[in-house]
Amino acid sequence: MKQLRVGIIGCGGIANGKHMPALSRNKDIEMVAFCDIIVTRAEKAAKEFGVEGSEVYEDYKELLADKSIDVVHVLTPNKEHSFITIDALHAGKHVMCEKPMAKTYKEAKAMVKAAEETGKILSVGYNNRCRPDSLYLKEACLNDDLGDIYFAKAHAVRRRAVPTWGVFLNEDEQGGGPLIDIGTHALDLTLWMMNNYQPKMVVGTSYKKLAGQRHTANAWGDWNPNEFTVEDSAFGFIVMENGATVTLEASWALNTLDVKEAKCTLCGTKAGADMEDGVRVNGVKYNKQYIEKPNLESGGVAFYDGDCNGSPSDIENRNFYDAILKGTELRVKPEEALVVTRILEAIYESSETGQPVYFND
Template sequence: MLKKLKLGVVGVGNIFKYAHLPAWSAHPEVEIVAFCDVNESAAAAMAREHAVAGVYTDYREMFADKEIDMVDITTPNLFHSEVSIAALHAGKHVYCEKPDAINPEEAQRMADEAKKSGNILMVTRNNRFRAESRFLKTYIEKGHMGDIYTGRCGWQRRWGIPGSGWFTNKALSGGGPLIDLGIHFIDLSVWLMGSPKPVSVVGAAYSKFGDKHLQLSQTVQSSRNQAAYKNDVEDLASGFIRFDNGATLQIEFSWASHVEEEMAYLELRGTQAGAKLTDRECKLFTDIEGISCDITPKFPAGIHPHTENINHFVDCVQRRTEPIILPQFGVDMVKILSAIYTSAETGSEVKL
């Protein structure tokens, strides 16, 4: 019989409440023993509601508890690296929300600390756990798409600049829709392509709606800290990534733009077949007996990608299952995002 793993949580905001908490609570091998949040009343309310004894405002004090085996980090992006490194150093396994870190140096420090400590560091990649993604991964690994040589991916919102202050504050978030949404679909595309190494990028970034957003949100804004509510990130970023095997990927991510409707998508082109995955459908395009065929696979309902990702993390901790998300992928991903921002600023290609 495996022992129950004791979990401490750092950050009890939206994603924790709506996506992580149901997964941890339902897991028979996990017991939540402590909540930490700089907002003490939020941590205390969560502890009361779930009959948990530990309440902290400083994660270092929480990590001193030797009983805690693993930590879930759902703070704003800036804190992911410092909290992960402190937890790994204190002997905890770490499950952290995306993005890994706000720059490649911090992501590398996290990966180095995971290696040194021997503990598991897994950064959320919930889109890899969609039924469609897992099907495509197997389909591709079995060679059905042939050589995947190019693709494109994006997530475009017509009007969807996040309303909670830190997302639009570069010091806290590391950037706008590229780091927020881009990490989901660039990661998924690169993983499906077989994780080739990125070698260069060209990027562009635009901030056309930030001020308008502030005007529209004045009522919300008046009740918040003005400094935390500034908007100094892009609202659209696009780019082109080259990989060491010659493959390429076009990208486009926006929180606000004049498009018909919100759409998250990826398209991959292989020599034997193509694949399209959106938030609504998955389709394959191939030739059968010389005839072009579109195939629409049907997937079972009721798969929750965040829950599947958390279950995979617990399996890796308990049974030492090989993780499908490695810290080095995170370092490469943050390098891509950071290089796109640099290219956008300089107007030049950036070699990785």
């Protein structure tokens, strides 16, 4: 089996912190091309992660013109996800696009269409599905341990952790703040657990209440209020076609102690579950209420303590490339990510208009 030749478009934080390290541990691929509008970043990435003779580009279209490249990772600001992904698919490349799928539902829908037209594999970087707690809880849902899940909460709440680097605070580049940045992970995780992708109606509110403050005790240092053009918190109330309800809470800055990120709470007819301190399952058995907490650690012997299956990024990477090389099932399907984008957009729209958003198709 030949090694797949991979190109990286966008060599910033998410590339260096997640994708390229995971790719470097994948023996089925070789990173051969790197592109960034800041060429020095692409040069640094090529030197650290590329094979000998790796190419460096400033224009992504030049990278896509290389017919020997099989796969592209799109790791740019959100504004660029859709058109780069579509161009890559039509250039004959499989694509891993970092989350969120796109700024808008229209853009995301065009991405799905391009994947269908070209027959190439497209996935989106929702690696929180690959955590041990997520995989355990998904197994419980598949086994119908919780029964009919009719109420759920998607949690993406930070007390004071506003990302102050890059373009995170730029609405034009990103499409929003914590809702589209970390709320997208929590919503994806929740819908995946429920296996429910049929939204009926959304009510949303977003706030920019703390963005203008200074001396903020922010985890990454004070933000510049003049550059903070997105919301600092947002909330959604989602009703699904089958009557199930999902609430979504997302914040970078909020005066709360109830802090949790990329987690969900599920309430079903047989049992409930949450992702507090790993996973907790609650219910009634033998006329008594119970709480079960599985041991998710893979340690237990003196000479080994760790996850034998790899990090979430490694597991995500392996699944994507197995789908390409072996035809196995893709864990994150583009049609699922499309629904997440649609709901997030509806929350922003509802907040702006003060009206519910109804889905008619």
